[in-house]
Amino acid sequence: DTAVSQTPKYLVTQMGNDKSIKCEQNLGHDTMYWYKQDSKKFLKIMFSYNNKELIINETVPNRFSPKSPDKAHLNLHINSLELGDSAVYFCASRTGYTQYFGPGTRLTVL
Amino acid sequence: GQQVMQIPQYQHVQEGEDFTTYCNSSTTLSNIQWYKQRPGGHPVFLIQLVKSGEVKKQKRLTFQFGEAKKNSSLHITATQTTDVGTYFCAGLGEYGNKLVFGAGTILRVKS
Numbered sequence: 001d002t003a004v005s006q007t008p009k010y011l012v013t014q015m016g017n018d019k020s021i022k023c024e025q026n027l028g029h030d031t032m033y034w035y036k037q038d039s040k041k042f043l044k045i046m047f048s049y050n051n052k053e054l055i056i057n058e059t060v061p062n063r064f065s066p067k068s069p070d071k072a073h074l075n076l077h078i079n080s081l082e083l084g085d086s087a088v089y090f091c092a093s094r095t096g097y098t099q100y101f102g103p104g105t106r107l108t109v110l
Numbered sequence: 111g112q113q114v115m116q117i118p119q120y121q122h123v124q125e126g127e128d129f130t131t132y133c134n135s136s137t138t139l140s141n142i143q144w145y146k147q148r149p150g151g152h153p154v155f156l157i158q159l160v161k162s163g164e165v166k167k168q169k170r171l172t173f174q175f176g177e178a179k180k181n182s183s184l185h186i187t188a189t190q191t192t193d194v195g196t197y198f199c200a201g202l203g204e205y206g207n208k209l210v211f212g213a214g215t216i217l218r219v220k221s
Binding site: 042044045056096098101104 | 141143145147151152153154155158196198200202207208209210211213214216
């Protein structure tokens, strides 16, 4: 059973397009996150939701919009994609202070 | 804001050699966690340290949390090729609500 799943695993798209990444967790956790990992492996938090409410919103361009329809799902929509958005995006959920990461979505913007 | 520095950035070792990565926070932490990311994989939780001066072991891995709760280390004894990956520390500030990750140490093991 997959604890935290993301779709798609790979996403290749042109500059200017809009795309979405979906995340689901079946762990029953209340808190979920989006992280961005750049080519140098640096992991940076983008957003955090607790039970469908936004609790962390880092300095992220407003082209990025998270949506949590319920506490098991946290999706990420990106408008007007730019070259610099190319990265691996990880979804994670949390129990206590331990985070469980999804497999990642590798986004390539051409 | 809270910053977590991690060194070294890269480490290449011969199989059987020891390996250590160090983590330093700009502020006192309530806890520190360590994660491992295999090449092409996702970060996987290894351990959490909470108490000042705490030392925990997992087989060949030894984790330490400094007395001042601002630094931590991960030591691997007699590395194996299965240890290859990126090791991240992540600190939770005393009053914070988010983990701040170090930049990670990429470990390569030559057999």
